[in-house]
Amino acid sequence: MDLMGMMGKLKETQKKIEDTKKHLDTVLIDEQSSDALLKVTLTANRSIKSIVIDDALLEDKDQLEDYLILVLNKAIEKATKINQTELDAVTKMDMPMIPGMEDLFK
Template sequence: MFGNLSNMMGKLKEAQEKIEATKERLNTIFIDGEAGNGKVKVTVTANRLVKNISISDELTDKEEIEDYLLLALNKALEKAHSISETELAAAAKDGMPNIPGMDMFK
């Protein structure tokens, strides 16, 4: 009984380490978003940190810049969210012990 419990605890610790390593790796994955035919470009990490914003000199209208910026950021953040969810779920599933009746990641 205690051997199995000890093994499960070790697996849980391993899963936690995999998740943390995945979170660190997500900081190195860059996602671009753009709007206004490339007049506004943003780059975010898969951990949803904004790394760069580029606004074309062609844009001079404040409201237009704001609208394009929102569109570009939302596109990039949506992609980042999807990548992050997929990667973290895979890391968690790979490291979880096989506990009967606990099929959390189907």
């Protein structure tokens, strides 16, 4: 087993992971309530970029809170799937297979 080659491959993969994370900051996910009264945008790294609230929701605090929870959770779920898919693709494609290592990426 070529340890130096493997270490180089690990560093290369680490850089690709960092590059992928930077790219995911530019991938935007838009989500909205079914009636379009609340809209959110976040990155695939799950950083909220914008929240747009229709004036109609400002009169009912409980409804607004419910909308925020529902829409943000849907957006975070989508962002998480994209994030995991992108990072899994990098790690599985570029990682040298060391016995026992595959368990770390599950």
